[in-house]
Amino acid sequence: MIEVRWHGRGGQGAVTSVELLALAAIEEGKYAQGFPAFGPERRGAPVMAYNRISEKPIKIRSGIYHPDVVVVLDPSLIGLVNVTDGLKPGGLLVINTAKPAKDLRDKLKYTGNLATVDATHIAREELGVPIANTTMIGAVLKATKVLKFESLDAPIEERFGRIAARNKKALKRAYDNVKIAK
Amino acid sequence: MKQKKWPEAWHEVTPGCMVFTPGSASTYKTGSWRAQRPIYDNKKCIKCGICYLFCPEGCISETAEGFFEANLDYCKGCGICAHECWPQAIAMIEEEV
Amino acid sequence: MGKRIGMEVGIAAAEAVGLCNIDVAAVYPITPQSHIAEHLSDIVHDGRIDAEFITVESEHSSISACAGASATGARVYTATSSQGLMYMHEILPIVSAMRLPVVMGNANRAVSGPLNIWNDHTDIMPQRDSGWIVMHAENGQEVIDMTIQSFKIAEHADVMLPTVLNMDGFQLTHMIEPLEFPTQAEVNKFLPDRVPYATLHPDKPMSMGCFNMPEIFTETLKAKDTALINSKKTIVKIWNEWEKQFGRAYKPVETYKTKGADTMILTMGSMGETASVAVDELRKAGKPIGLVKLRLWRPFPLEELRMAIKGCKTLIVMDRAVSFGGAGGPMATEIKSLLFHDKDRPRIVDFIMGLGGRDVTVENFIDMVMRAGKKKDESYEYYGVRE
Numbered sequence: 001m002i003e004v005r006w007h008g009r010g011g012q013g014a015v016t017s018v019e020l021l022a023l024a025a026i027e028e029g030k031y032a033q034g035f036p037a038f039g040p041e042r043r044g045a046p047v048m049a050y051n052r053i054s055e056k057p058i059k060i061r062s063g064i065y066h067p068d069v070v071v072v073l074d075p076s077l078i079g080l081v082n083v084t085d086g087l088k089p090g091g092l093l094v095i096n097t098a099k100p101a102k103d104l105r106d107k108l109k110y111t112g113n114l115a116t117v118d119a120t121h122i123a124r125e126e127l128g129v130p131i132a133n134t135t136m137i138g139a140v141l142k143a144t145k146v147l148k149f150e151s152l153d154a155p156i157e158e159r160f161g162r163i164a165a166r167n168k169k170a171l172k173r174a175y176d177n178v179k180i181a182k
Numbered sequence: 183m184k185q186k187k188w189p190e191a192w193h194e195v196t197p198g199c200m201v202f203t204p205g206s207a208s209t210y211k212t213g214s215w216r217a218q219r220p221i222y223d224n225k226k227c228i229k230c231g232i233c234y235l236f237c238p239e240g241c242i243s244e245t246a247e248g249f250f251e252a253n254l255d256y257c258k259g260c261g262i263c264a265h266e267c268w269p270q271a272i273a274m275i276e277e278e279v
Numbered sequence: 280m281g282k283r284i285g286m287e288v289g290i291a292a293a294e295a296v297g298l299c300n301i302d303v304a305a306v307y308p309i310t311p312q313s314h315i316a317e318h319l320s321d322i323v324h325d326g327r328i329d330a331e332f333i334t335v336e337s338e339h340s341s342i343s344a345c346a347g348a349s350a351t352g353a354r355v356y357t358a359t360s361s362q363g364l365m366y367m368h369e370i371l372p373i374v375s376a377m378r379l380p381v382v383m384g385n386a387n388r389a390v391s392g393p394l395n396i397w398n399d400h401t402d403i404m405p406q407r408d409s410g411w412i413v414m415h416a417e418n419g420q421e422v423i424d425m426t427i428q429s430f431k432i433a434e435h436a437d438v439m440l441p442t443v444l445n446m447d448g449f450q451l452t453h454m455i456e457p458l459e460f461p462t463q464a465e466v467n468k469f470l471p472d473r474v475p476y477a478t479l480h481p482d483k484p485m486s487m488g489c490f491n492m493p494e495i496f497t498e499t500l501k502a503k504d505t506a507l508i509n510s511k512k513t514i515v516k517i518w519n520e521w522e523k524q525f526g527r528a529y530k531p532v533e534t535y536k537t538k539g540a541d542t543m544i545l546t547m548g549s550m551g552e553t554a555s556v557a558v559d560e561l562r563k564a565g566k567p568i569g570l571v572k573l574r575l576w577r578p579f580p581l582e583e584l585r586m587a588i589k590g591c592k593t594l595i596v597m598d599r600a601v602s603f604g605g606a607g608g609p610m611a612t613e614i615k616s617l618l619f620h621d622k623d624r625p626r627i628v629d630f631i632m633g634l635g636g637r638d639v640t641v642e643n644f645i646d647m648v649m650r651a652g653k654k655k656d657e658s659y660e661y662y663g664v665r666e
Contacts, residue, residue, distance in 0.1 A: 009217060019287075019455050026285035026457045033456050034285070038311070038397060038449035038636065044215035044258050059552040061450055062640040076277065080214055130276075155285075191665045199393045 001054035008073035013133030018049040023155040115143035117178040126170035134167040138174030216259035218274040226271035233263035288419035289314035289452035295426040298466045302353035305333040305344035309363040311448035312386035338363035349379040352478035361388035361402040375410030380433030381441040386448040389635040397636020400599035412442040413577040447549040531580035533572040540569030547573040557644035594625040607659025629659035
């Protein structure tokens with residue numbers, strides 16, 4: 001079972017990301033959970049959302065404290081929120097950033113596996129808005145190989161309708177361009 | 183004994199969970215939630231005070247000259263002030279990342 | 280059956296109601312039930328079902344509107360949580376006294392004060408004596424299945440009582456997980472149209488919800504109590520019918536790895552799934568631990584519980600609510616009292632836990648089992664409280 005924690009700000013679609021990932025996993029016949037850190041809606045506030053994905057039925061319903069993967073949708077959260085809290089040794093950190101990986105390693109004092117992509121830039125170009133949530137799913141898929149790339153097709157079509165094609169393009173660009181450094 | 187800022191143990195909780203520090207919400211600086219900030223163009227401002235009235239955070243105040251400014255410790259960047267401003271003297275710009 | 284799809288459980292609950300051919304829904308939104316209310320109103324608005332959605336101004340009104348509609352023979356549904364359920368409180372015993380088959384979904388949330396929107400069972404416990412059938416779902420699939428079952432149970436000629444299905448707020452309602460929906464045809468086969476015992480109609484005038492004198496009140500209450508006690512037979516029968524048609528079994532008391540267990544954990548609601556992982560780990564470490572899960576809270580399934588805890592020496596009850604100034608957690612109190620005369624009753628340890636959304640992990644369950652082993656007295660304990 002893989003446990004993923006997403007960091008974002010309210011309104012940036014972190015909850016949508018976990019939903020799409022969960023739906024895609026379930027489409028593949030896997031078992032999955034997708035849930036937000038429960039609370040009143042707060043646009044702009046740091047929020048967290050979670051996924052569990054497994055080949056077997058998932059019985060744990062508590063929160064996730066030792067994620068295998070941490071995804072940071074908004075780099076301005078680094079320094080504000082302890083994004084690497086609880087990340088398992090050997091785990092993976094995926095960050096949306098325009099900066100080189102080394103800068104982030106220095107800032108976070110992090111030596112583990114790191115995947116970076118400028119998802120905001122991709123989102124601006126493909127979607128016209130700096131909302132990087134679907135884009136980042138592409139980076140997560142490439143870095144973790146947790147699901148087949150095609151499994152996201154149906155959930156994105158269902159959710160985004162008219163703009164599904166653009167979201168898929170953004171996702172593919174992140175998938176192709178994410179830099180993974182061990 | 184030094185008064186703890188927030189109760190932690192069960193016997194430290196005040197009866198009824200009463201909060202005796204007035205305005206304690208002001209210690210929670212919600213400015214960090216912001217993705218955009220309001221920028222005032224005082225050349226356009228007509229000093230009507232609509233931004234001050236509409237701000238849901240109550241963080242806009244009048245300056246000595248009668249213009250207005252948002253307190254960036256609390257401003258969440260919702261953009262309501264910019265939306266309501268009649269002469270469109272307020273612009274919302276992205277926070278630096 | 281269908282294939283598994285991913286859906287938020289709150290939305291799934293509304294979809295399940297949408298399969299049940301309801302006539303009236305009167306729902307007032309309250310976190311964390313709000314997705315149920317919103318989605319059900321969408322389903323009605325989109326014309327996917329032919330029902331009346333009454334946008335009432337409060338929960339007191341929603342339950343009253345449901346009672347009134349049910350009295351005319353309509354199939355009705357409402358949903359609420361916490362303060363909303365408390366607001367309905369004065370009407371609940373009236374609905375059961377009037378033998379109206381109102382079906383309710385309750386997204387378990389802490390009762391104020393102080394204000395807390397997160398999950399525990401302090402909202403449903405004060406409704407214990409209301410005469411309603413009270414059930415708990417453990418996961419999203421059970422929410423769907425038991426919502427559909429609720430209508431058949433409530434409306435059955437041998438029951439005619441309102442039902443409330445509890446689903447943990449946020450923990451279940453806001454969780455996206457794999458679910459299977461029965462088809463409309465399958466639900467139609469399982470759930471017949473309502474055949475009311477009596478209806479309010481101008482063509483056949485009658486009175487419902489009458490006044491009652493001391494001379495007859497005792498008899499009336501005993502009749503209601505007996506109806507609730509007897510409803511268990513029908514509930515079990517309907518659950519067997521569900522298993523036959525859909526292949527998923529439902530019992531008043533579920534057990535997990537209780538064979539040979541001298542210590543058992545007892546839970547109600549979604550924490551049971553997390554507890555099962557703790558049982559797996561303890562069993563792997565060689566400890567003879569089992570898990571008992573209450574699905575039916577009212578009428579209380581005493582016989583089934585007795586069978587489930589055979590051989591158990593220590594029963595660790597996980598109460599997600601407390602009765603202030605009383606004997607502790609409602610489940611432990613109830614079980615202690617019911618087993619009082621049983622000569623081989625287990626030692627009962629009562630943990631008050633998971634209040635107001637306090638997370639309960641696999642490690643916490645294992646820790647509580649260890650603590651129960653060391654506990655000397657029978658007093659209840661707030662697990663994890665900071666001293």
